[in-house]
Amino acid sequence: xxxxxxxxxxxxxxxxxxxxxxxxxxxxxxxxxxxxxxxxxxxxxxxxxxxxxxxxxxxxxxxxxxxxxxxxxxxxxxxxxxxxxxxxxxxxxxxxxxxxxxxxxxxxxxxxxxxxxxxxxxxxxxxxxxxxxxxx
Numbered sequence: 001x002x003x004x005x006x007x008x009x010x011x012x013x014x015x016x017x018x019x020x021x022x023x024x025x026x027x028x029x030x031x032x033x034x035x036x037x038x039x040x041x042x043x044x045x046x047x048x049x050x051x052x053x054x055x056x057x058x059x060x061x062x063x064x065x066x067x068x069x070x071x072x073x074x075x076x077x078x079x080x081x082x083x084x085x086x087x088x089x090x091x092x093x094x095x096x097x098x099x100x101x102x103x104x105x106x107x108x109x110x111x112x113x114x115x116x117x118x119x120x121x122x123x124x125x126x127x128x129x130x131x132x133x134x135x136x
Contacts, residue, residue, distance in 0.1 A: 004025070004030070004031050004034050006025050006026040006028075006030065006031060007023070007024070007025035007026055007027060007030075007031035007034065007035065008023075008024045008025055008063075009021060009022070009023055009024075009035065009038045009039070009042075010022040010024075011038075011039075011042040011045075013046065013049075013050070013054075014058065016050070017050075017052075017054050017055040017056060018054050018055065018056040018057075018058060019042060019043065019046050019054040019056070019057050019058070020058040020059075020060055020092075021038075021039055021042060021057065021058070021059050021060065022060040022062070022063065023035065023059060023060065023061060023063065023064055024062075024063030024064060024065070025063070025064070025065055025066070026065055026066035026067075026071075027064060027066065027067050027068075027071030027074060027075075028066055028067070028068040028070055028071050029068060029070040029071075031071070032070045032071055032073065032074035033074075035071075035074050036074050036077060036078060039057075039078060040081065043057070043082075043085075043087070053085050053086075053087055054087060055086070055087065055088065056087070056088050056090060057078075057082055057087050057088070057089050057090065058090045058092050059075075059089070059090065059091050059092065060092050060093050061091055061092065061093050061094050061095060061098055062092075062093035062095065064095055064097075064098060065095075066097070067097060067098055067101050072101060072105060072107065075091075075107075075111055076107065076110075076111065079110065079111050079113075083113065088112075088113060089111060089112055089113065090112060091108075091111060091112060
C-alpha cells in the first residue's frame with residue numbers, strides 16, 4: 001500500500017489479465033499526480049511480472065471520499081493512457097459523490113469506454129415523433 005497524508009492506493013492482481021487498484025481518501029489537486037504515478041507504476045509492474053499489460057484495470061472507488069476537478073482530470077488522463085494499450089478501465093464501487101461528478105460532467109461513458117447510446121438506432125421513425133414514418 002502507498003499512502004499520501006490524505007490518499008492511499010492498494011494494488012492487487014485480482015485474476016489473470018486484471019489489475020485492481022483500491023483508492024481511498026481524497027483524489028484532488030494535492031494527490032492527482034501521486035495517483036497517476038502509482039497506477040502507472042502498478043501497470044508497469046504487472047507487465048513485468050506477467051509478461052503483458054492487464055486487459056482490465058479495476059479502480060475500486062469504495063473508500064474514495066473526495067473527488068475534485070483535478071481528481072477527475074487524473075482519471076481522464078489515466079483513460080488516455082490505458083485506451084491505446086487496450087486496457088479496459090472499470091470504475092467499481094462508485095460512491096454517490098463520484099456518480100454525481102461523472103453525471104454532471106458527462107464523463108462516465110468516456111472513462112469506461114462505453115458508447116453513449118448503446119440502444120439500436122431508430123428505423124422508420126423520427127426520434128421526436130414515435131410511431132410516425134419519416135417523410136420521403
